[in-house]
Amino acid sequence: MRLDLPNITLNVEDSGPKDAPAVVFAHALGTNLHLWDAVLPHLPEGLRLIRYDLRGHGGSDAPDGPYAMGTLVRDAEQLLDALDVTDAVFVGISIGGLIAQGLAVKRLDQIRALVLSNTAAKIGVRSVWDKRISEIREKGLESIVAPTLERWFAPAFRKTEEAQRWGRAITETPLKGYLGCAAAVAGTDFYTPTSGLRLSCLGIAGGYDGSTPPDLVRETLGVIPGSRFELMRRSGHLPPVDAPEDYAALLTDFLTEIAHDKRDPDPHDPVPDLTGHTQSHSHNHDHDGGCCG
Ligand SMILES: O=C(O)CC1=CCC(=O)O1
Numbered sequence: 043m044r045l046d047l048p049n050i051t052l053n054v055e056d057s058g059p060k061d062a063p064a065v066v067f068a069h070a071l072g073t074n075l076h077l078w079d080a081v082l083p084h085l086p087e088g089l090r091l092i093r094y095d096l097r098g099h100g101g102s103d104a105p106d107g108p109y110a111m112g113t114l115v116r117d118a119e120q121l122l123d124a125l126d127v128t129d130a131v132f133v134g135i136s137i138g139g140l141i142a143q144g145l146a147v148k149r150l151d152q153i154r155a156l157v158l159s160n161t162a163a164k165i166g167v168r169s170v171w172d173k174r175i176s177e178i179r180e181k182g183l184e185s186i187v188a189p190t191l192e193r194w195f196a197p198a199f200r201k202t203e204e205a206q207r208w209g210r211a212i213t214e215t216p217l218k219g220y221l222g223c224a225a226a227v228a229g230t231d232f233y234t235p236t237s238g239l240r241l242s243c244l245g246i247a248g249g250y251d252g253s254t255p256p257d258l259v260r261e262t263l264g265v266i267p268g269s270r271f272e273l274m275r276r277s278g279h280l281p282p283v284d285a286p287e288d289y290a291a292l293l294t295d296f297l298t299e300i301a302h303d304k305r306d307p308d309p310h311d312p313v314p315d316l317t318g319h320t321q322s323h324s325h326n327h328d329h330d331g332g333c334c335g
Pocket of ligand 1: 138
C-alpha cells in the first residue's frame with residue numbers, strides 16, 4: 043500500500059495481526075523491500091511484519107535530494123506512528139541499520155530491540171562517498187553495478203541470477219533516491235548517540251561483506267552494552283539474499299530470546315568483548331572500514 047505520511051508517501055507492506063508483536067524491516071541502499079522476500083516465510087507465525095521502501099527507493103516517492111539522515115529517521119518514525127506501532131523489533135540492514143540506530147535514539151518508545159545487520163555507526167568516509175556520487179552523476183547508476191556486486195556478494199554467489207537481479211535493482215532505483223540516500227550515509231556518524239543506547243541488540247555481519255566488513259559491524263555492536271554479534275561466514279553484505287533461511291534462523295533465535303528476557307540491559311554493564319579476540323572498543327572515526335570504494 044502507499045501510505046501518505048506528513049512529509050512523504052511511502053510504499054509499505056504490513057502483514058499479520060495488528061495487535062501482534064511488530065517487526066519492522068529497513069533495506070539497503072539501491073535495493074527495496076523485496077530484499078526481505080525470502081526471509082519472511084521462515085519467520086515464526088503470529089508476528090506483524092512491516093517492511094517499507096525507503097524514500098527515493100522502490101515504490102516510495104523520490105523527492106529531490108540530498109537527503110539528511112534525520113529525514114530518513116523521521117520517515118521511519120512517522121511510519122510507525124501512522125501504523126500505531128510501539129515496542130517494535132527494528133531490523134535494519136546497511137543504511138537501514140543507520141536508520142534503526144537513529145530511531146532508537148530518538149524514539150525508544152517505538153523500539154523494543156534492534157537488529158543491526160551489515161551496518162555500522164559510520165559507514166565509509168565522506169571523500170569516498172563524494173567520489174561515488176560524482177561518478178554516478180557523470181556515468182549513471184550502471185557504472186557502479188559491477189563494483190557494488192563485488193562488495194555485496196561472495197565470488198560464487200555473484201554469478202547467480204539472484205545476484206544479477208539485485209544488480210538490476212540498483213539501476214532501477216531512482217537516481218535522485220540513490221544519490222539522496224548516499225548523501226545521507228556520507229554525512230552520518232552515530233558513534234556517540236549509538237553508544238548511549240541501552241536495549242537488546244543483535245548484530246549480524248557477513249564474512250565476505252566488502253561494504254561493512256565484520257570488524258566494522260563488531261566495533262559498533264561493541265559500543266552497545268549487552269549486545270550480541272553473529273558472523274555469517276559465507277555471506278556477503280546482503281545475507282537476506284544469499285542465505286535467507288540462516289538469516290531468518292538468527293532473527294527467530296533473537297526474537298525468542300527477547301520474548302523471554304524481560305530484563306532491560308543494565309546501563310552499568312561493562313562493554314562486552316563480543317569477539318573472544320582482543321578488541322578495542324575505541325573507534326577511529328576516520329577508518330574507511332573497507333566500505334564503498
Ligand atoms: O553500497 C554499498 O556498498 C554499501 C552501502 C552503504 C550503505 C548501504 O545501504 O549500502
